[in-house]
Amino acid sequence: MFGLFRKKIGDMLPGRVLTEREDLFCYGFDASSTEDIPSAVVMPVNTQEVSEIAAFAFNHRIPLIPRGAGTGMTGGAVPLRDTVVLSLEGMNRIIDIDEKNMLAVVEPGVINYHLQEKLEEKGLFYPPDPASMKFCTLGGNVAENAGGPRAIKYGVTRDYVLGLEAVLPDGRVVPAGGKTYKGVVGYDLTRLLVGSEGTLAIITKIFLKFLPMPAETATLLCAFSEIDAAAQAVNRITSSAIIPRTLEFMDRESTLAVENYSHCGLPLDAGALLLIEVDGSHAAVSDDADRIASICTALGAHVRVADDIYSKQQLWDARRAVSPALYRIRPTKINEDIVVPRGRIPEMLRALRAISERYNLTIASFGHAGDGNIHVNIMTDRNDKDEYRRARRAVRDIFEAAISLEGTISGEHGVGLTKKEYVDMELSDVSIELMKGIKNVFDPRGILNPRKMFPDSGD
């Protein structure tokens, strides 16, 4: 079966079917995990080729794993044994930047940041900014419904996708949505495909809305001695009429880790930091920044305003350094991205503290406080069997706490492989049954990204 694939598709796309073991290794992982290496990697460059590959795979029941840059956090693009990776990295053209209609047409392999740069040159703005934006592809962003710090004001990838072109597992091309800002004809296939983690169809073209670049931004770093005061500030800011463009949170562990790692001058005595950015017209920005500074100062915070590009960059570099810095604490990081309703952040942080003590583990939290999305990092060592077992048990407790606070086990990362065993903690049997029914409509032979998203028992 795979021999035939290599031969037939290899003849069709010479040099674009990889079968060497060292090549296959490069497609065997994502940012979360490794499962197995694929039987082949195929690299189409246009929709027609994707369609032909899918039709062949469908006829021969060969499982396909669509893949962008492999920066996902839950194994969505990770191949299993006896699968073919369909890499979309060769479909990386920005087809059109249509300023008149404020929309871009891109292929799925375009890097998020490349689009942002191209737009920025023209004074335009594509808000979704996942941490991996310099590497991750827009196709992957759509498949995972990627978020980022700016989601609090600007929403997530879903909010920018006007339409898609996708290839069904049997090779047929399906258009969804289009170039209009509004449209209500038929069921919303566009938003059904967004976040479907490559299990329903292979995205081959994306219509993305963009915005004018805000005239100005201001960046504030607010250091609180107590974590509760920071949580209170989040509530006061968001219930004032200000909608900041980012409202990022770092707990004490994260702050210490970053400062020890990059010596960027973060206050070592802070119980929690908020990194807040506002944008808009000159008048609005200075007004909002002043009000935020007053709110935080009134709660005892030390507020530092970044006046120039360099100091803004420095603050954001510190925020982005959290993830690498944490590895200084322990070699293995289990990173979960729970969300709770914003007002319940303090309760969630208390629950995390209790779990950390219960299992004697270091847990560092940071993330998007503005929308209740906390990145919870259990720092452990995969080789320390006892500790790692405790860490795995802590994950379940964290999810239970998030769900009991009316939250979710994933705000941005998706389910993929790593969270599929927990999905039924959150979703009802009826919901899972409906989702499997939908999967079956799109992929009756179950060849597209199989064994992802749903608990194994039901496969």
Added chain:
Amino acid sequence: MFGLFRKKIGDMLPGRVLTEREDLFCYGFDASSTEDIPSAVVMPVNTQEVSEIAAFAFNHRIPLIPRGAGTGMTGGAVPLRDTVVLSLEGMNRIIDIDEKNMLAVVEPGVINYHLQEKLEEKGLFYPPDPASMKFCTLGGNVAENAGGPRAIKYGVTRDYVLGLEAVLPDGRVVPAGGKTYKGVVGYDLTRLLVGSEGTLAIITKIFLKFLPMPAETATLLCAFSEIDAAAQAVNRITSSAIIPRTLEFMDRESTLAVENYSHCGLPLDAGALLLIEVDGSHAAVSDDADRIASICTALGAHVRVADDIYSKQQLWDARRAVSPALYRIRPTKINEDIVVPRGRIPEMLRALRAISERYNLTIASFGHAGDGNIHVNIMTDRNDKDEYRRARRAVRDIFEAAISLEGTISGEHGVGLTKKEYVDMELSDVSIELMKGIKNVFDPRGILNPRKMFPDSGD
């Protein structure tokens, strides 16, 4: 079958199953059309009752038509012969306004404007504002993915629905989404149900996000002598860094109709009007209003700024009077809500002019220029057979023009009954097949709002 329904469900819900002909008549129409009167109307007041009604209907294969206020524009809530209307008007509680988490929990029968008023008292803001907002229900808004003038800045109903509770046609309750601003676990059932026009499940509870009320608004009426200058102004405004909260357009016919109807002082010599509103902090609003005034003045417009609540209200009353005023021209109004990419509005307006001349019909256009959504009103008389036939042909030409300009045949109104014969002009066979597959997953017996949304041939 219907006898049994009346008996069994009538016993269960005494006084809440209507069967008298004069009662049934009241549930036989919406804002667009009449089809037939139902066999019964049932009025549940909680999810449990909806579930029991659905289970009974499922077992006896009785078609159910979910209904809010019946203000829809395309017959989505209009009953066919031998159906039961499931009216959700009794489920009208605002269950919670959760200021801490900036979300509301409501039943589907809550009137849009009631929620807006409740929120306004607390300095909060629910943006979606369909024209019928003083009467229409939030459940209907969700089912149709209702928009409104403020969509250009604030998006449509979909953008505010965090989660839903719905009852499947077999009576099972399905939760979708929840109380978090982000969430990516499983397929997006929430947004699949939004805009599904009551054909997939009966919505029984809605979790809606809301915003802080903007501190200030400014309203400008800009009168242009030529329609092309107005279209140019729309482009210049939207490609500047200003995102107005409304950017409404009225053509000459609409302006004349309103002025003759309500004598509110609109300029009779204008070729087109733009009604523009900006909101935000005091500083931002006055800044944006000044810049918009300059843009429009530079294009030869006469700009009038509404300084106080009274004059703002007057301008909006004029805008809202367009629809009733048009009936002064001709007794029958065929109202279509096409959308084109914003930059193509001038082409669409030219196409409308040509169609108006081709069929010798009065066509008045107004609507949401900011997002390319134009309400096209063919003014005719249902009793003038020849003219009405020409009007029906003009509808198809208008849809063809919109689609050829990469637009859609419906931006806000949905498909329902009145547009189902045109759906395959826009959607591909593959898309329709997938949608029918999804319908079948949710409603395998086809009892929920049957014969809506899809072309008849395929039923």
